[in-house]
Amino acid sequence: MATQWTPTSAGSGGSTAEPEEQGFLAGGPGRAAEVAVVSLVEAGAVRISRDGLVSAVGGAGHGIGRTPLQTRVLRSLPRSLGDVIASTARGPEAQSLRRHLVDRGLVVSAGRRKAARLVRRLTVIGAMVVVFAKLALDLPFEVAAIAVAVALLASLILAPSTRPLTRAGRLTVRRLRAVAISPNRIGMVAYYGLLGKVERHHVWEVLGISPAAAATLRRRSRGSGSDGGASCGGGCGSCASSSCGSGSSSSSDSGGSSCGGGGGCGGGGGGD
Secondary structure, eight states: OOOOOOHHHHTOOSSSOOHHHHHHHHHHHHHHHHHHHHHHHHTTSEEEBTTOEEEESTTHHHHOOSSHHHHHHHHTOSEEHHHHHHHHHHSHHHHHHHHHHHHTTSBOOHHHHHHHHHHHHHHHHHHHHHHHHHHHHOOOHHHHHHHHHHHHHHHHHHHHHHSSBOHHHHHHHHHHHHHOSTTOHHHHHHHHOTTSEETTEEHHHHTTOOHHHHTTOOBOOTTOSOSSSSSTTTTOSOOOSSSOOBOOOOOOOOOOSBOOSTTOSSSOOOOO
16 A cells, blocks of 8 residues: 655645645644545545445546545545544644645654653743742842743743744745636635535535435544644644544434536535
8 A cells, every 4th residue: 555655646846836735734634534535536536425335436547546535535435424534634744744744744753743842841940040040049030031031932932833833834824815716616625624614515415415314424633733733633733723623422324315527426415
């Protein structure tokens, strides 16, 4: 199984992020998994039934996708929409994508974030100790002032390293927001997620996914992931969208009316 994320496999040889990369930056591995599924639907490789069962169309290239995440999706079928997204988000391909984004300078690694937070904390504690020592031992005011100034300066310098995304990563998400509008269905999923809303409609409604299929999705709590990524699914706090990526709740094993590619999935909108 292909798990290594490379510019060739991801289709990204330059500074422009691909949809799955954009989804990861905007909402973590769960969002990237959603993008992978919807991209396959749009390409006519898979379909989603009204009951939420995701299945391959005509073999779908014997389970081989254009990206490692798509390959993971195809090889896990048939399965409910929520389960497909959850298992793909937890898989080694998603972790490989995280490392790829770290290497590209779009995501701050977990080790760097932890180190930056520790240094900031120690600097602040050191400044507080100096201030208390000034009060207790009547040290010169200049000593306390310098300690506080150093702590503030260190906090400002280290602040970017404590965030989940680098400046380039945050810029990529801002650019995505500008294009995450109809008819850019993949862009909408990458930025808002299937459970997000666009002009008072859930993204799954805009895509034509049935309420029963959408019911297999569940909102992910903020900070539920590990390092990197953007916010909801990836454990980061810079998610700009209105909801988080998806996990799984219930599974469906029945068929029902389903669709192929770009025309929508499962038919019909409706509420949660």
